[in-house]
Amino acid sequence: MKTENIMKYIAIGSVIIVIGLFGYVVNAANMVSYLSEDPKVCINCHTMTSHYATWQHSSHRESATCVQCHLPQDSFSNKMIAKSLDGAKDFMVMAFGTYSNNIRITDGMAERIQANCISCHKELVSQMVENSKSYQKNGDGSQVDRNCWECHRKTPHGSTRSLSVTPYNLGVKEKL
Numbered sequence: 001m002k003t004e005n006i007m008k009y010i011a012i013g014s015v016i017i018v019i020g021l022f023g024y025v026v027n028a029a030n031m032v033s034y035l036s037e038d039p040k041v042c043i044n045c046h047t048m049t050s051h052y053a054t055w056q057h058s059s060h061r062e063s064a065t066c067v068q069c070h071l072p073q074d075s076f077s078n079k080m081i082a083k084s085l086d087g088a089k090d091f092m093v094m095a096f097g098t099y100s101n102n103i104r105i106t107d108g109m110a111e112r113i114q115a116n117c118i119s120c121h122k123e124l125v126s127q128m129v130e131n132s133k134s135y136q137k138n139g140d141g142s143q144v145d146r147n148c149w150e151c152h153r154k155t156p157h158g159s160t161r162s163l164s165v166t167p168y169n170l171g172v173k174e175k176l
Helices: 003-028 032-037 039-044 045-058 066-070 076-096 105-122 122-135
Strands: none
Touching: 003 032, 032 039, 039 045, 039 066, 066 076, 066 105, 105 122
16 A cells, blocks of 8 residues: 555544544533523533522522523623633633632623623612712722622522532432
């Protein structure tokens, strides 16, 4: 056989192996489920089980999913971009084991959640937002920025989110 024929077969074989490995990883990681808005997708990652369990017992269970609170709702493209970026970050954190058991909200996520709280509850909070612009000022005259969860700390995940609060949820997986 000629060298170029051997190289051709090696190249084709390599491509087939890479495609096969990619398909295996997609299947093993249940990646297609991440396109869903079902909250059960969030517990594919074991660090989220207590968040899911406390949300299940909240008033928001019937009216808001994880995606509706944690992703932008202004456009489909913004939602998919945020979902992709968050997913890539979560994948890296889980793949390299650099996550903390005490998950903290990022500044970007806090802005999204705040916007979604106000959007869903706009009829209730419209006057509060207007009043805060007029009356809540720092000593230097700048606007005081407060998040909804400063007062509503227990919404929707309860006052404490840890494995000690939801001890029987570790390892619990619900079918999609």
